[in-house]
Amino acid sequence: MDIPQIKQQFDRELASAASEAAVRALRDKYLARKGGVASNLLRDVASAPAGERPALGKLANELKQYIDTQLTERLAAAAARRPAGETVDVTLPGRAPALGHRHPLTLLRERIEAIFLRFGFLIVEGPELEDDYHNFEALNMPADHPARDMQDTLYLASPVTSAVGSPATLLRTHTSGMQVRYMEKFPPPVRLIAPGRVYRRDDLDLTHSPMFTQVEGLVVDEGVTLADLKGTLFAFAHELFGPERRTRFRPSFFPYTEPSGELDISCASCRGAGCAMCKNTGWIEVLGSGMVHPAVFEAVGYDSEKYTGFAFGVGIERLALLKWGIEDIRLFYENDLRFLEQFPL
Amino acid sequence: MRLVYPWLCELVKVPGDPESVATTLALRGFEVASIEHGRQPVIDFEITANRPDCLSTIGLAREASAAYGVPLRMPDRAMPAPGNGPSVDVAIEDADLCPRYCAQVFEVGIGTSPAWLQERLEAAGVRPINNVVDVTNYVMLEMGQPMHAFDLARLGGRALRIRRAKPGEKIRTLDGVERTLDGDMLVIADAARPQAVGGVMGGADSEIDAKTTSMVLESAYFTPASVRRTSKRLALKTEASTRFERGADVDAPPVGIARAAALLHQLGAARPVGRIVDRYPAPRPPVTLALRGARLTHVLGLQVPADDVPRILTPLGFTVSPSDRGGAGWQVEVPTYRVDVQREIDLVEEVARHYGYDRVPATFPALASPQAPPDARTLQDRLVRQVLTACGFSEATTFTFIEQQAAAPFADGAEPAALANPLSEKFAVLRPSLLPGLVDACAYNRRRERRDVRLFETGARFGPAGEARAVAFAWCGAGSVPNWSAATRPVDFFDVKGVVEALCGAMGATPAFEPATRSYLVPGRTAQVLDGSGDGARAIGVVGQIQPAILDARGFPAAEPIYAAELDLDALAALGAGDIQRAEPLPRFPAIVRDLSILVDDGLPAAAVRGTIRRAAPPTLVQLAEFDRYRGKGIPEGRVSLSLRLTFRSSERTLTDAEVDEAMTRVVAALEASHGAQRR
Numbered sequence A: 001m002d003i004p005q006i007k008q009q010f011d012r013e014l015a016s017a018a019s020e021a022a023v024r025a026l027r028d029k030y031l032a033r034k035g036g037v038a039s040n041l042l043r044d045v046a047s048a049p050a051g052e053r054p055a056l057g058k059l060a061n062e063l064k065q066y067i068d069t070q071l072t073e074r075l076a077a078a079a080a081r082r083p084a085g086e087t088v089d090v091t092l093p094g095r096a097p098a099l100g101h102r103h104p105l106t107l108l109r110e111r112i113e114a115i116f117l118r119f120g121f122l123i124v125e126g127p128e129l130e131d132d133y134h135n136f137e138a139l140n141m142p143a144d145h146p147a148r149d150m151q152d153t154l155y156l157a158s159p160v161t162s163a164v165g166s167p168a169t170l171l172r173t174h175t176s177g178m179q180v181r182y183m184e185k186f187p188p189p190v191r192l193i194a195p196g197r198v199y200r201r202d203d204l205d206l207t208h209s210p211m212f213t214q215v216e217g218l219v220v221d222e223g224v225t226l227a228d229l230k231g232t233l234f235a236f237a238h239e240l241f242g243p244e245r246r247t248r249f250r251p252s253f254f255p256y257t258e259p260s261g262e263l264d265i266s267c268a269s270c271r272g273a274g275c276a277m278c279k280n281t282g283w284i285e286v287l288g289s290g291m292v293h294p295a296v297f298e299a300v301g302y303d304s305e306k307y308t309g310f311a312f313g314v315g316i317e318r319l320a321l322l323k324w325g326i327e328d329i330r331l332f333y334e335n336d337l338r339f340l341e342q343f344p345l
Numbered sequence B: 001m002r003l004v005y006p007w008l009c010e011l012v013k014v015p016g017d018p019e020s021v022a023t024t025l026a027l028r029g030f031e032v033a034s035i036e037h038g039r040q041p042v043i044d045f046e047i048t049a050n051r052p053d054c055l056s057t058i059g060l061a062r063e064a065s066a067a068y069g070v071p072l073r074m075p076d077r078a079m080p081a082p083g084n085g086p087s088v089d090v091a092i093e094d095a096d097l098c099p100r101y102c103a104q105v106f107e108v109g110i111g112t113s114p115a116w117l118q119e120r121l122e123a124a125g126v127r128p129i130n131n132v133v134d135v136t137n138y139v140m141l142e143m144g145q146p147m148h149a150f151d152l153a154r155l156g157g158r159a160l161r162i163r164r165a166k167p168g169e170k171i172r173t174l175d176g177v178e179r180t181l182d183g184d185m186l187v188i189a190d191a192a193r194p195q196a197v198g199g200v201m202g203g204a205d206s207e208i209d210a211k212t213t214s215m216v217l218e219s220a221y222f223t224p225a226s227v228r229r230t231s232k233r234l235a236l237k238t239e240a241s242t243r244f245e246r247g248a249d250v251d252a253p254p255v256g257i258a259r260a261a262a263l264l265h266q267l268g269a270a271r272p273v274g275r276i277v278d279r280y281p282a283p284r285p286p287v288t289l290a291l292r293g294a295r296l297t298h299v300l301g302l303q304v305p306a307d308d309v310p311r312i313l314t315p316l317g318f319t320v321s322p323s324d325r326g327g328a329g330w331q332v333e334v335p336t337y338r339v340d341v342q343r344e345i346d347l348v349e350e351v352a353r354h355y356g357y358d359r360v361p362a363t364f365p366a367l368a369s370p371q372a373p374p375d376a377r378t379l380q381d382r383l384v385r386q387v388l389t390a391c392g393f394s395e396a397t398t399f400t401f402i403e404q405q406a407a408a409p410f411a412d413g414a415e416p417a418a419l420a421n422p423l424s425e426k427f428a429v430l431r432p433s434l435l436p437g438l439v440d441a442c443a444y445n446r447r448r449e450r451r452d453v454r455l456f457e458t459g460a461r462f463g464p465a466g467e468a469r470a471v472a473f474a475w476c477g478a479g480s481v482p483n484w485s486a487a488t489r490p491v492d493f494f495d496v497k498g499v500v501e502a503l504c505g506a507m508g509a510t511p512a513f514e515p516a517t518r519s520y521l522v523p524g525r526t527a528q529v530l531d532g533s534g535d536g537a538r539a540i541g542v543v544g545q546i547q548p549a550i551l552d553a554r555g556f557p558a559a560e561p562i563y564a565a566e567l568d569l570d571a572l573a574a575l576g577a578g579d580i581q582r583a584e585p586l587p588r589f590p591a592i593v594r595d596l597s598i599l600v601d602d603g604l605p606a607a608a609v610r611g612t613i614r615r616a617a618p619p620t621l622v623q624l625a626e627f628d629r630y631r632g633k634g635i636p637e638g639r640v641s642l643s644l645r646l647t648f649r650s651s652e653r654t655l656t657d658a659e660v661d662e663a664m665t666r667v668v669a670a671l672e673a674s675h676g677a678q679r680r
């Protein structure tokens, strides 16, 4: 029997063995102790002339081992592919755990907080109910001040104890009251943001809400300048909106700051060319700010000659409308899950 | 303020088109609402509350003059020679409300104004009426001084009294409305009765019309706070009141009359008769402020060249002279129309505005010491959100003020705090709980065919003790995420209780639950949550099923349950949840686990069984868990089969079966003795 010929025939047969059963049949054919091709071959060696026997025996053994290895490998591979039990339809949906979404206003607020934390700001929270002094008077807005019209106020029918335990008469129109309280308690330096809900007597419509969310900031120290304010605001705007947006700082008016200024960023939808969204100016107003008015320092007992500072306030709803192209502010308060679930986790 | 561009150009030769003027002034603090092109191009500026002087063409022209470095040319304000005749008597009785009052008698021929004047008024947004009214409006738009014309023949006499109204006194104003006045309001009265509400609106009885031949022109200065109060109380806002309440120019009244007289003369509409009456009992001295160069640098963070200070301030109408004190500085006299400039910092702003914010460098404030950590409440809120979103709840934002009917059931008998001036009944009271908002949010989603809803909110609520912080969550629909592999089970009490346990655990509390009643929750499915970790049990919240009647009232199907919970975040914060003291080493010895099934009375709380077992078992009982509760076939009526798994382990040695057996015997005996339990 020609050994290479047997090997060739085995290789051919193994290559064409399509199923695991066919491989098993090959094992029986070649390696069966009785009548297997390899066993027969070894028997033939025994009857060969004595001089050829050792060489022939070696070849026959090598062939048997070769066949055995090949078959074992093929059977092992087939076993690995065989399912353990019933098969599954992997295209059916999985059992997903329920995951909730943070509110988009929270999402944005936390992003803003993260930016100012990196800028070395403290986060403080304060009462939503305020008294006239902390909401207006200490902020250079005495009774009958025309600027009070800028923030039409919701008043309480009778005083309610605020979160700091003092009698409150109104719903805060900004979080500045918290800054006053902080300055009353701690000497400079101050570097904080005060986020939270604020209230104005505005009817609920597409772009207005009687309740909205604000982040206000305050920095007080020796040598704080308008240039520092501008630099801080520009850095913030670039962090939040991306470095490609252009920024602009221009004069404005707020009773508690002097000089005052507003921050604009270039309009994203027209890239500064002018469109309906930016009232054809190419710029979108982002926030109001200014150098803390000396009268505010005097109200809290800071030396207004020694210390200077800046303050700013940004409405989160407004930023959210801009950032996500939302056209109706009421979506933030309707809590429609189809809306809430669009935002990243 | 609608600035008519050709009118501006008449006063200042601006070297730019309307767009250029708009941008130039926008960068100096005058925001542009719109630009309109056409025969009379108009730039509509939003004038901030501090700049009443810029509610006028001259005011904005002055800004343009400073911005472009082009001189301002004032219009003709020469008083024409008056004819002979008597003037009027003016008596200011309440000078605190009216510091200055000017009046001039005119002979008039009422007619229509020429086209150029009408066109300008229309462009500025004012409807032309007749030559006299048009001229008063023109002067107001030009120089910001409101004026009023009385028909002299219709006044009761030639004497005007500037006085407080008598309480209850009535006047029919030009808009035809009869108004009742109070004693804080200022009126211009003849001998008999009020003929105008000072600074707000004239009276209909002395209104000039086509038949008028003789008139009194009023040009006055009224106290801002008074006009503001009157305008608010009468709910009557006019072009005049807008200017007076922000602060008009106390020096403008005689100038306004002269300008109007010059215009009326030019139109051939009227001629002054007799002398101008100018009552100004306590003239105000000019305000002079010191501006220090060092302060300028200190606030702005840049060095403004000394020459630039007078270059900027002079065209704006300030009189600038070098200070005789040491160092760079100026003495600055403030023009009377700049009511907003009261102290040095206001001058700093003037310089900064016209020097240009774009030339201010962008720097960053130095940080001298490390910052303190954020407010603990901010961090607590974040933890709450982290846990609840991981439990499948999305975050809601509901209104702080809600309907009285929505609030009442959740106020636990107390009266919810009400707003004095709510926008509507929908926003009438402060929420006593976060739950009504969440119930409404569930209903909102349910109406949109979203049946499975899990929502939470953190925020302020307002009880009898005042403002406090809370977290609430509500769950309706399926108790698990629907999937093809199994039928979904509706949410039940133990779903929300599990979330309460998880949330309390995350905040370091060990919650205990006891049956309770709340008017807004279903009895028998309501528990008060207590913190059992301290020495005394402290109430931290409530969990249960919302009353179906409330759901029905809020538009949610009453047959479908909403389970909800509300926890007191201030109380949880007070527990001082924080880090663990040290990590416990892992157990070194094996545990022995025993299952126990007993029959007890159906009404016996699981907590009672657990308590008995804990008391009877040795401290090696490290874990105790219910794993089955069964009623029905094979169990006697009124009894329930309860199965518990007890895990014993010692931290010092391997326990023997014998000692665990003995512990189990003691446990069973105690259960028999205390609860009549039978081992199964």
Ligand SMILES: [Zn+2]
Pocket: A267, A268, A269, A270, A271, A272, A273, A274, A275, A276, A277, A278, A279, A280, A282, A283
């Ligand atoms: Zn645009």
